Amino acid sequence: MNRCAWLLLFLLGGCSHADADHTVLEQAHAGPLEFSVLGEGELRSTRPTPLLVPGKQWSSRQLNWMLPDGSTVEKGELVARFSADQSKQDLLEAQIDLQRNALARAGKQAELDDKNGQLDVDLIQVAAQHAIAARYANASLDAMARNDILDAVQDVHYLDVRQRILQWREDQSASRGAAELAVLDAQRNSFETLAKQKQADLEALELRAPHAGVLVLERDWSDQVPHVGGSLYAGNTFASLPDLAALEVQLSVPQIEAQGIRVGDVVQLHRWGIPAQTASSRVSWIASAAQPRSRDNPVKYLSLKTTLPADVARRYGWIPGQRFVGKIILLQAQGYSVPNMALSHDDGHDSVQVLAGNEVRTKRLKLGVRGATRTQVLDGLRSGDRILLAGKAGEAK
Structure with missing residues (x-):
């Protein structure tokens, strides 16, 4: 994650105690810092027009025909046809x-x-x-x-x-x-x-488009779209016609990597599998808590939203329902950073252990942005400090 710190990982060969304890060091150097995390999500409209299965009072329907997902439709065009034997x-x-x-x-x-x-x-x-x-x-x-x-x-x-x-x-x-x-x-x-x-x-067995747009089929609780021959109920949402002038991407980031994300952070977006088509935006909303995405997977994900410029979507032909990858930039700056595994927190203070000769010393730090693996250091480090990453520091001399 840190592209500018020179990571000089080596064994302390001049100290017999360090050799025995397999002490690992990193030498501090100032440089450009960039912390970021990746999220995946789907493009959607903030102002979609819902298309409901025709009929009243939850009567049963069978889907006989429909336009493919992502089809461009005109006002009044037939979108789907149903039958109602019941x-x-x-x-x-x-x-x-x-x-x-x-x-x-x-x-x-x-x-x-x-x-x-x-x-x-x-x-x-x-x-x-x-x-x-x-x-x-x-x-x-x-x-x-x-x-x-x-x-x-x-x-x-x-x-x-x-x-x-x-x-x-x-x-x-x-x-x-x-x-x-x-x-x-x-x-x-x-x-x-x-x-x-x-x-x-x-x-009421025909569903027609109330206005022109792009057809986006609605997914059910099992993430499946409607299919010909399937049973639906009147009043349920069949699809939507999104407003292409109001688009957003809702991204999901693993909870363990989501710490430090804030509203206003820069997000670099591209379609899944097409990294050449990019857009830049900012985080506009963050969920209050992380949630699992399925019953079978206990891993929790944090949801966040970022708006997508309409002119960029028109340029690339992006439409709702497409998958996107978002790179959330947590930090872009000059300075120092340390691995998270080297940090200690005692008595309300953050610190690291550094080697001065054969002696271990504790340095208090003033920290900035915390990334998934490294944290920005605002004050407390000097260039050339040898930071203890792992080992029995108490026995080093």
């Missing part, structure tokens, strides 16, 4: 349910009409009998025998009760019949709604 079956079932509902309602209405007709007949008969009984109940004792008058009075009371009962039954029959018909009407409305939805599903 919706056909559901529509037929809804139509059958509607016919059954119509027959059930007609039967229930006929039953209620018959019952109401019978009650009307009974009420008419009771009314006639009541009139006759009431006539004789008020007759004079001279016109009728006493027992006949008493019987007539009793008949009036009986017919009054029966009339009220028949009227109550008529009211109850009307209320109950209205409730039963309301249930059948509600079922009919539900079947009609379902039939309309399924009919709309069968009429």
